[in-house]
Amino acid sequence: MWTSVNMEAYLALTCHYINENLQLCTSVLGVQYFPQSHTAGNLAQVKRGMMEDWAITNKVKCLVTDAAPNMIASTRQLQIRHSITETLNSLNLLVRKSCDQIPTLTSIRHKARHIVTYFRSSTTAKEELAQVQQQMGRTTLKLINEVPTRWNSTYEMLSRLHDEREPVWVSLTSLKTDLTPLTADEYNIIGEALLVLAPFHQATVELSEERRVSGSKVILMMKMLYLALECNASDLRTQAAIHLHEHLKRRVTDTASNLESLSVLTLATLLGPRFKSFGFRSSSKCNEAVSRLRSECASIIDYRRTNEPQPGPSAQQLSAPTSDNLWQHLDSEVARQAKSATADAIQEVQRYLAEGNIARSQDPLQYWDNQKATFPHLFRLALQFLCTPASSVPCERVFSTAGELVSKKRNRLNFKILEQLIFLNKNL
Incomplete structure (x- = not known):
């Protein structure tokens, strides 16, 4: 939230994501005039509207805010993971x-x-x-x-x-x-x-x-x-x-x-190849985070197997004699165990954590670009959680620009024009 020299309130929403070139990007979704009271319900309504305008409602993994009670309550109303990562x-x-x-x-x-x-x-x-x-x-x-x-x-x-x-x-x-x-x-x-x-x-x-x-x-x-x-x-x-x-x-x-109890931060820490489990002080919190990572990985695996087309039976299987039906129950049970999402997730997470950490000076996104075939499901999770910012500074910088636009010499600037000017300034 920001208040101009004309005592007009505005709400800004920025989006953080990793693009197809494995680059961390930040975009301003909007700076909206906010004349209503700053209640949790009003905040949630405006945020929901911005997400619907951009068709990203189902893509948002978490919402980063400060610790203001109305911000926390609005995120709870939106039923989105909340990360109070206003670390600064x-x-x-x-x-x-x-x-x-x-x-x-x-x-x-x-x-x-x-x-x-x-x-x-x-x-x-x-x-x-x-x-x-x-x-x-x-x-x-x-x-x-x-x-x-x-x-x-x-x-x-x-x-x-x-x-x-x-x-x-x-x-x-x-x-x-x-x-x-x-x-x-x-x-x-x-x-x-x-x-x-x-x-x-x-x-x-x-x-x-x-x-x-x-x-x-x-x-x-x-x-x-x-x-x-x-x-x-x-x-x-x-x-x-x-x-x-x-x-x-x-x-x-x-x-x-x-x-160490915030799911978004714990997942981002583990998926950061520079730190992984070394980032935690508490061993119990670290174990909880690893379990959470396995669960997220299993969900990705299960989703892909459910929604992506699976290869059909081979020609050899189609031509198999009917007498093999004697073993069909055992074969199906073995195949079901082989396709256990949980077992595959545990194996992939263990292999990833067992690898040595990269140097602190190296780019984590470059690592995941090189390892996306080795850890395909963790790679998807890395794209979702590593874009989480440590603070709301990128959003606050929007208002640094807004303060320069709405000055004493331009104090009659219409709020609709101001919204468009900030949007163009930050995204072009």
Whole structure:
């Protein structure tokens, strides 16, 4: 959902799929004016209408949204698999809530924000800082201010301030200001907090930049964050950093457990040849995911055998003497067992999981292009689930364009024209 400068609400729907050339694609299905209230029923009705317009109602494997209650309820009404894989938003909330529970760190953040605001709003202070940086032989760098809605901006603010603490301290002492510089102890706390938060910043950047099958990395990313927290625990000395570490570890554990229960994400993780079962922290959750994959694979096999034409009896079978009818019941039973979809699915999944993982730098879709004859049914599942995005960022980018179109100079733009302009801009 997005609201323009004219206070007009719009709903955008993007579609993510893998095309016939095994390339991950994103298309904008529509940006629709939404004057009605944002109830689950209204949201579901508009989404259903867009899917019917494009004739994809029966092709949608899951719907990716944030954790807003009305979005969750609307997906439930549509009876579509729901994947709350707004990982970036989850990381933002996870880190933000953990930081807010540390009073010492909150006080340092407020103090740092005042210092940064001063250097960014005062021309004299800005020039003084640049001059001091040049005198110290440093690169001239501006301080970064945090944005309340993005936790990584807090990380970048503290990181830049920590790196430039000497020029900032010298500049503040020479300027006529009532601002109190951060103390050495406070910089120590910042340094250890940055050590704890660095993996989360890396995860945020990596998921934002991922242009391949990002959904397959979500569960593994939470596992890597947990392991990174474990490694950094012994290097912490300040109480603020230790408490931050404890809060983050608890929240990462809870989030990872929830994500490992989402069918869409677990299937995407297993079907990602870079990670497979290594992406899971919980062995029981991994076993459940493997069972789920076998069931999905069996469904594909059963569907193909039911709906695709089967080869008829051979000439030898047609010319067989009638005396062979003595064995026809046994032969039919053996043939039925040989065609068991479940048994074939178990075998195909076991062969796939037994293969070595490809390198993390390799393209998973290229792997499936090469292995589609070896694992034909898993290949079909890979096409269905690996296109699941890790976040709703592609959809949110639609509104970045919309914000440029509906400006103060074009505030009388008709909503129908706006819908067409965005559609053309994103799809052509």
